[in-house]
Every structure is written in C-alpha cells, then in structure tokens.
Amino acid sequence: MSFLEITSLAKSYGPVAAVAGIDLTVAAGSRTAIVGPSGCGKTTLLRLIAGFETPDAGRIALAGQTLANGGTAVPAHLRGIGLVAQDGALFPHLSIAGNIGFGMDKHEAKRDERIAELAYIVGLDKGVLKRRPHQLSGGQQQRVALARAMAMKPRLMLLDEPFSALDTGLRASMRKAVAEMLESAGITTILVTHDQAEALSFADQVAVMREGRFSQIGTPRDLYLKPKDRMVAEFLGDTIVLSAKIGGGFAETRLGRIAVDGKERHDLARIMLRPEQVMLAPASRADLDAASKPGVLFGEVTESEFGGSACTVAVKLLNSPDPPEAAAIGNTPLILRKPGLDAPSVGDIVRISVVGKAHVFS
Numbered sequence: 001m002s003f004l005e006i007t008s009l010a011k012s013y014g015p016v017a018a019v020a021g022i023d024l025t026v027a028a029g030s031r032t033a034i035v036g037p038s039g040c041g042k043t044t045l046l047r048l049i050a051g052f053e054t055p056d057a058g059r060i061a062l063a064g065q066t067l068a069n070g071g072t073a074v075p076a077h078l079r080g081i082g083l084v085a086q087d088g089a090l091f092p093h094l095s096i097a098g099n100i101g102f103g104m105d106k107h108e109a110k111r112d113e114r115i116a117e118l119a120y121i122v123g124l125d126k127g128v129l130k131r132r133p134h135q136l137s138g139g140q141q142q143r144v145a146l147a148r149a150m151a152m153k154p155r156l157m158l159l160d161e162p163f164s165a166l167d168t169g170l171r172a173s174m175r176k177a178v179a180e181m182l183e184s185a186g187i188t189t190i191l192v193t194h195d196q197a198e199a200l201s202f203a204d205q206v207a208v209m210r211e212g213r214f215s216q217i218g219t220p221r222d223l224y225l226k227p228k229d230r231m232v233a234e235f236l237g238d239t240i241v242l243s244a245k246i247g248g249g250f251a252e253t254r255l256g257r258i259a260v261d262g263k264e265r266h267d268l269a270r271i272m273l274r275p276e277q278v279m280l281a282p283a284s285r286a287d288l289d290a291a292s293k294p295g296v297l298f299g300e301v302t303e304s305e306f307g308g309s310a311c312t313v314a315v316k317l318l319n320s321p322d323p324p325e326a327a328a329i330g331n332t333p334l335i336l337r338k339p340g341l342d343a344p345s346v347g348d349i350v351r352i353s354v355v356g357k358a359h360v361f362s
C-alpha cells in the first residue's frame, strides 16, 4: 500500500475542470514534483489534498485513512498535512517567531530554541524573529512559511512554488537544504514548481500536468529521456525533434543515422534528442571540401547568443548525411544550447556528431 493514494480525483469551478481525473500514488518518505503550465490545476490539486477544497468526485487516502471520498472530507486541521502556499500566507498580526511557532505547543520545553533552529535551517537571520511579515522581503516570507510548516511536523508536506521569490543561487541552496531537512525528518513531500530543473533534481517521481490531468508520471530520468510526447519533452528541457525513418534499431535523419531506443519499430516517426547529445567540434571549409567519408556532417553557425553559463547556437547543415535522401527531411537550422565559455561564433564551421540514443515518440 502506498502512503498517499489518489484515485479519479476531480474538481470543477463552474465550467472550468481544474482537476479532471487524477490518479497518483506516493511512497512514504519520497519526494514527488508536479510540473505543468500555468492554470493546469497544480494548486487546486494541492488544496484538495490539504483539505482546503472538497473534491466533486474521487478519493484521497493517507496512510490507509480516507481523507476525502466524493463530497465527504476530513477537515484540513485534522489531516496532519502542511501546505506552504505560493504567497506564504503568514499571519500579519504575529511576529516572525509567532508565525513559526504557531502550530507548536505553547508550553513545549525549548520552544524558542526550536523556533531559532528552524529559522536557521531556512536561512533566516535571528534578527528578523521579532519583526512582522510586512517588514520582510517576499523570499524571506516564503522561508518563514516553510519553517512554520516544518514546525508542525506534518505527515505530508505540500510545497507550492516555495522557492519562486528567491534568486538563483539562494534558490538552489535552499532547495538542497529543504530536501535534506525533509529527508532527515522522514517527511513525504509533494512540490509544485514551474522550474523543470528544480523538479528533476528535487524529486524521486515527477508528474507532468496538463489541463487537469497527468500527461506522464515517472522517474526524473525516464521523463527526461523517454517522454511520452512532445509536450512532456519540451516541458522538461530543450529538445531537438527530427522526422525520421525508423528500422532495425536506427533512425535515418537529417543528422545521419542515429541509434534509437525502440528496436522493433519500422516506420516513419518523430524522434527526440536532447541538445547535449549533439556535439560540435571546430572544423574548417577545407575539412568540408576534403570530407569524403559518409556520415560525416558539417554545419555553419548562423547565430550565437551569449547567455552566461549557456549560449544558444543555431547551426545550418552544409552537407548531406548518409544516406543522402535523408537530407530532404527538413532543413531548418539546429538550435543548441552550449556552455558559454567555448560556444562557437557566427560563421564558424563545425563538425556535428550525435552521442547516445534518440528517443522515438510513441
């Protein structure tokens, strides 16, 4: 039996089906990330699990206890579930210490010490404990909300974009610290995020949501390398999608012959590569003119946009792959993201090669 079991869950607001039939199982102590475009129903799903909304249909069970079944539901405060909302939702009239300690027993020994410890874990300076929420930045308020939820020692922690107001460096370190803290406390967690890198690095299980339903659920690696369709693929990172003729474990494409992950297929299909699978090596026009070996592919850089750690590079193919008829399958430039320091410049000639296998969309 899974720790959290959600079956056929549905919730509409008038004509809007915010959650339109969700099935989800979550193992005890694990971390699940839910990603999807704005308005696809992520927050509504968390609010249904937390008990702030009642489902129209479906069932939610936690550790064997039914929390909601159709219209009947256990009240939110009896569920033992922590929800950190997008805006933090702090109590404005309480100090920061009062907010963090809100759910703690007033007479608990070492209460102040515990509040200070939680503040430290989420990276808040002791000096802010006496302040009121409006005297803190958005990012600091999110951290207070996180500490407050941790203080209640929930059975299940629901995090709705808890790092969104933090800047990049702090965001990564907070994510790591929170993941460690939740893991050492053995708290099962569901994180909602817009950030695909955050989802892939934080979670054991990732669910991609679209229009109230899950398009695909799986391990971060499986979803990244074997997405079910183009939408899932593009949501989880940059993609290169190519038309291909599949047969015998290979795809004939305009980048030449590439090994694929579905051996048994023999048809026309679309395949996907991640940009890091396409390697560019410096070359010259002389190399291109001298190239007689089949399968050696050259390109010219037509755009190179500097973006700090990663640059976006557009490459136009200069010669035909092997077999040459595959060249007819599309001629738009390849768009790749390359490390900033050694990204090629406009006009550079490059030799193109593909590493690893391509994924064939089903």
Ligand SMILES: Nc1ncnc2c1ncn2[C@@H]1O[C@H](COP(=O)(O)OP(=O)(O)OP(=O)(O)O)[C@@H](O)[C@H]1O
Pocket (backbone or CB within 6 Å): 013, 016, 017, 018, 036, 037, 038, 039, 040, 041, 042, 043, 044, 045
């Ligand atoms: N209380 C409500 N009343 C009416 N419609 C609502 C309500 N809450 C959500 N919705 C609608 O339900 C849909 C799903 O909203 P939800 O907030 O769950 O999406 P989301 O994926 O969390 O979006 P975002 O990433 O922008 O926060 C949206 O169309 C939204 O407008």
